[in-house]
């Protein structure tokens with residue numbers, strides 16, 4: 174047979190198979206951008222600002238949008254309604270995760286965030302839940318209160334473009350005390366060094382989550398480093414020891430302290446004491462569960478507080494209103510405490526607007542559907558990777574007026590406000606919802622309330638003494654934060670300086 178005939182025959186056979194498959198399909202796929210043969214939407218996939226690009230596409234294709242990559246079906250959910258309908262009401266089939274070969278190469282193997290849905294997942298979630306549930310998080314208030322006050326002092330000291338260090342120390346300081354009982358006393362603490370390095374490795378990996386050559390062709394990891402397409406695999410191998418250290422160090426430290434009888438209460442200690450004899454498997458699970466709390470809790474928390482600082486620079490009248498409320502309810506002879514939360518509705522609205530204005534994990538983590546499903550008459554095939562576009566949901570003009578503006582009043586009842594609902598998707602959905610949500614929310618609230626009470630946040634000045642107005646541009650990796658939130662943070666009145674230094 175000549176090669177032309179062979180190609181023609183193969184083409185015709187593929188067409189017949191494709192037509193048959195379409196006929197057998199119980200429902201049409203959701204709409205989406207036109208797909209090219211074989212590679213689907215590969216060339217259209219955004220390399221930057223994916224949540225914003227998907228949201229724009231949703232304007233054409235709707236809030237349930239289908240994309241095809243080689244060997245991979247993707248659905249993007251651009252409305253809270255669709256995310257709740259599928260990821261929450263049908264969570265029994267939408268709680269799996271895709272496999273990310275790149276992250277596995279980095280050493281994130283015993284990691285809840287990446288774990289497929291199943292028995293081990295349930296065990297891990299229970300471990301997290303027992304330590305991080307709403308009730309249990311009340312016990313951590315004193316740690317968070319203390320760290321919030323240290324944060325304020327560190328913000329006062331930090332130069333306008335170095336605030337991130339203080340925020341990172343706040344986020345890591347809380348998780349470190351919870352996970353291993355260690356208190357961070359200085360900027361050169363080993364936990365800060367480790368979490369900084371791991372955050373750096375995640376930033377590199379997240380430039381293309383699930384979409385590197387290794388993710389599509391995992392066999393490339395066996396090829397030598399000079400082979401084309403192995404760039405990410407080489408990078409992952411380079412960072413592996415750093416990721417590994419974050420797994421082993423906290424557990425080894427607590428084991429040592431326990432032997433010496435000096436271990437402080439912590440997640441690791443509690444888990445060590447819960448078993449009579451430690452198996453290697455249990456210990457590896459423990460390492461993974463401790464490490465993920467650092468990895469998942471650090472950049473998300475400091476990123477959220479950096480959004481708050483940016484908003485306070487750009488919307489000074491919101492800062493003023495919140496401070497007036499604090500003055501009226503708490504006065505200036507003490508700092509806010511957790512029991513004040515219900516009495517400060519404007520501060521609450523401001524905090525909720527921070528979550529909505531720029532959600533910390535804009536595309537959440539991808540869920541995976543484990544069986545064919547029909548939604549609104551459309552087929553979501555088994556194995557589809559489902560991205561809840563959290564950022565897109567916050568921009569819905571049907572729910573939020575002027576959605577790109579920072580307006581805490583939108584949540585207040587009329588006539589003072591606009592009676593709009595709080596956004597509820599920022600911690601994700603269903604059985605994969607963030608296990609650290611209560612801890613994170615308490616950290617964010619006490620940090621915001623303490624900063625508002627005790628600080629004046631203003632624009633930084635450039636070398637010509639002209640106000641710097643930072644842009645509202647955000648980074649859009651796995652996690653998101655402002656590209657620039659330079660600001661001056663100084664004591665609001667001498668009383669607060671005294672209160673904090675007391």
Ligand code: HEM
Nearest residue numbers: 286466469470473474533534538600601602605607609613
């Ligand atoms: C403001 C801070 C935080 C934000 C905005 C945030 C947001 C999220 C989001 C959107 C997800 C994905 C949920 C989904 O797949 O539907 C997630 C997952 C997760 N988060 Fe958080 N998070 C924060 C802080 C924390 C903290 C402090 C911890 C732990 C100490 C934590 C631990 C986790 C874990 C373990 C998962 C994976 C859950 C699973 O796959 O079952 N997060 N988070």
